[in-house]
Amino acid sequence: MHDLPAPIRPQIADMPGSRIRQVSEGAFHRPGLVPLWFGESDRATPQFICDAASRAMREGHTFYTPNRGIPELRQTIATYLTGLGRRAIDVERVNVTASGVSAIMMIMEAIVDPGDNVVLVTPVWPNCSDAVEAMGGEARRVALVPTDAGWTLDLDRLFAAVDARTRGILVNTPGNPTGWMARGEDLRAILDFCRAKRIWLIADEVYERLVYDRAVSPSPLDVAGPDDPVISINSFSKAWCMTGWRLGWMIAPPALGDTLGKINEFNMSGATTFVQHGGIAAIREGEPFVAEIVAQYGRARDMVIQRLRSLPRVRMPMPEAAFYAFFQVDGIHDSLALARRIVNEAGVGLAPGIAFGPEGEGWLRLCFAASLPKLGDALDRLAKQLA
Ligand SMILES: Cc1ncc(COP(=O)(O)O)c(C=O)c1O
Numbered sequence: 001m002h003d004l005p006a007p008i009r010p011q012i013a014d015m016p017g018s019r020i021r022q023v024s025e026g027a028f029h030r031p032g033l034v035p036l037w038f039g040e041s042d043r044a045t046p047q048f049i050c051d052a053a054s055r056a057m058r059e060g061h062t063f064y065t066p067n068r069g070i071p072e073l074r075q076t077i078a079t080y081l082t083g084l085g086r087r088a089i090d091v092e093r094v095n096v097t098a099s100g101v102s103a104i105m106m107i108m109e110a111i112v113d114p115g116d117n118v119v120l121v122t123p124v125w126p127n128c129s130d131a132v133e134a135m136g137g138e139a140r141r142v143a144l145v146p147t148d149a150g151w152t153l154d155l156d157r158l159f160a161a162v163d164a165r166t167r168g169i170l171v172n173t174p175g176n177p178t179g180w181m182a183r184g185e186d187l188r189a190i191l192d193f194c195r196a197k198r199i200w201l202i203a204d205e206v207y208e209r210l211v212y213d214r215a216v217s218p219s220p221l222d223v224a225g226p227d228d229p230v231i232s233i234n235s236f237s238k239a240w241c242m243t244g245w246r247l248g249w250m251i252a253p254p255a256l257g258d259t260l261g262k263i264n265e266f267n268m269s270g271a272t273t274f275v276q277h278g279g280i281a282a283i284r285e286g287e288p289f290v291a292e293i294v295a296q297y298g299r300a301r302d303m304v305i306q307r308l309r310s311l312p313r314v315r316m317p318m319p320e321a322a323f324y325a326f327f328q329v330d331g332i333h334d335s336l337a338l339a340r341r342i343v344n345e346a347g348v349g350l351a352p353g354i355a356f357g358p359e360g361e362g363w364l365r366l367c368f369a370a371s372l373p374k375l376g377d378a379l380d381r382l383a384k385q386l387a
Contacts, residue, residue, distance in 0.1 A: 011136050018126065019355035023339045027349065034370075034378040035349040037339075039125075039176060039324070040243040041369035045278075046289050049240060052281030056274040065270040067261040069096025069249070073276045077249050080283045086221045092254040093226055096279075097264065098271040100206045100235030100248040105131045106263045107202060107231055107250070111167045112137035118202075119161045119169045121153060123326075123356035123363075125176040128204060137167070143359040144180055146317040146328070151180035159193055168200030168231075169193075174207040174217050177326040177356050177365040179319025181211065184218035191220050194229050203232045206248070207322040209239040209290055212298045217321055227253050238323075239290050240282040247271050247279050293369075297323050300368040300375055307379040308366075311386050323369040326353070329386060332362045339364060346381040 007013070020037050027033060068074065074094040081089040097103040104127060112118065114136030120129055122141040129139035142158045144151040158169065169190060173182035187203075194201040201220055208217045224230040235248035252260060264270060304325045308314050316327035332338050335352035342348050342364075353363030368375055 011134055015130060015133065019336055020351045022336065023343060023352060024349060027343045030343075030347065033343070033347050033349060034374055034381070036367045036370060036375075036378060037349040037351045037365075039367055040237070041241045041293065041323075042371065042374070043241050043293070043369075045241050045245070046286070048285050049242065049278045049282045053245075053274045053278030056277030061273045061277055063273060065273050065276060067264040067270050068257060069094070069271065070273070070276050073280050076280050076283050081221065081251070084216045086216075086219060087223065087225070089221065089251060090226060090254070092257060093251050095250040095252060095257065095260045095264070096271050096276060097248045097250055098268040099246040100204070100233055100237060101127050101131075102246070102267065103233045103235075103248050103250045104128055104202075104204065105134070106260065106267060107200075107233070108132055108135045108137070109263055109267075110256075110259055111200060116165050116167045117163070118167055119158065121158065121169075121171050121173075121175070121182075123177060123353070123360040124170075124172050125204075126355055126357070128170055128172060129357070132170075138165075140166070141357055141359070144175075144178060146178075146315075148315075148317060150318045150320055151175075151178050153180075153182065153186055155186060155189055158190070162193075162197060162199065166197070166199055168202050170202040170204065172204040173219075174205075174210065174321030176207065176322060177324050177351065177353070177360065177363075178317070179322045179324050179326065181217050181320040184222060187218055187220045188223055191224060191228065191230065199229065201228075201230045203230065205232055206235040206238050208234070210294060210297060210323055211321045212294070212301065213320075221251060227255070229253070231256075236279055236282055239293075240286050241293070242278070242282065245272075245275050245278060247275050297369055300370065300372060301325075303372060304366065304368045304375060304379065307383070311383060313386055323367055325366045325368055326360075326363055327366070328353075328363045335361055335364060342382070342385055346385040348378045348381050348385075 108131040112135040117138035132139040232251040236242040313330040339352040351365040353360030
């Protein structure tokens, strides 16, 4: 094989691949495996969404769309968010993207120069920090503190991490992998800080509907005006079981619209046309489905918490929201090796905590968006393995 003509940029070449994939590779199709390693439901997309997309395809919605999304979907998203009880969202702030992760990458492409930094609340889904580093920026990590009741954020430490090269603070709330949910008053304080420092508040809110004691999680959009430095990232993946569709959105100040349209053009030239029509159906007709899966995940959460906390070696802060149990196993210092051992010996697929940063070492993540019998089986096996 010949050498490649030019070196790959070190920011990309030296980036470690997904630690979750390092556990799942090779074990994916093992008979009897209970896979709880990825952040997705075991339920397929509801039929009414599939029908809307296939109808759109048959009706000829197969052409390029505007870069910022088809007007009907943008308006549907604006109306939906406004109806969630947030401050009214005008359609000019809505940008459709080909997934939540694409929205994160687009934002980093827009704001991060080499040598800049973005401050992130951690442990966090690795793609958030990877996107900063892919642009040559520094991902500055400020760790949540685990307590039995839940995770707590130290705002003083968060603000102390900001310096002259900071372009933004990224808060993933509700959080993957922790299930932490930022309090409204903390988000207000972070917004005030970002206004004063003239930096972005980037809120990854893809789990905002997966909450168990309210209708929607607190958001900077509850208080931010249109011209505030707030970017909210969202996705169809989690609330409507549409991970494979690759559809998301971003709420940003209207003045950023042309820039985001341009970046979308460079990356995707718009999300897939008939997929956007599926998105319209998801929002307009999907509330009963969202209520149903939240009720299911709520029952799953109760069972998983009770069973995991009964294991003597396990410590688990309460996951307030999202669909993950993130727990620490006493005496474990290599979560990747442990996750591999659990797959091989117990046939349960979990994500190693190290996948979410150094703060996650010694921890494991279990996605409980699965049926109760499947979870019960996995917990029986885990109980033996972690005894
Ligand atoms: C915190 C967080 N943000 C964004 C995403 C991306 O979702 P999408 O499937 O829309 O790319 C995920 C998916 O796991 C996530 O956990």
